[in-house]
Amino acid sequence: MCEAGEKKSLLVELLPHTFQRMQKQLISDEERWGETWRHRTLYNQDHRMAARLQDYLDQFKNAQVPLPYEKIACLAHIALVRIHRTDLLLTGEQNEPA
Numbered sequence: 001m002c003e004a005g006e007k008k009s010l011l012v013e014l015l016p017h018t019f020q021r022m023q024k025q026l027i028s029d030e031e032r033w034g035e036t037w038r039h040r041t042l043y044n045q046d047h048r049m050a051a052r053l054q055d056y057l058d059q060f061k062n063a064q065v066p067l068p069y070e071k072i073a074c075l076a077h078i079a080l081v082r083i084h085r086t087d088l089l090l091t092g093e094q095n096e097p098a
Helices: 015-033 042-063 069-084
Strands: none
Touching: 015 069, 042 069
16 A cells, blocks of 8 residues: 555556456356366466466467466466465365465
8 A cells, every 4th residue: 555645656556447357357257167266276276377378378479369468367366366365265275374
């Protein structure tokens, strides 16, 4: 948070817009895939994210397909939720507290 009188950076001011776009992507993904993210172990989630990132990079290099930044941000969000809110997972997996 900014201290009183401190100006927020432009990137901070634009967060609500970014989060709205991510929210639309997450809603679309959940309609398609349900809550499958809750069933993966953290190890499997990491491998899934690495594979998806590689797919996106291959499509970018080979076919000049723009990188899907909302999808990438949503993958990172899922990973962060899985790390910090293990109580939501259905795998029984628990991370050590930070």
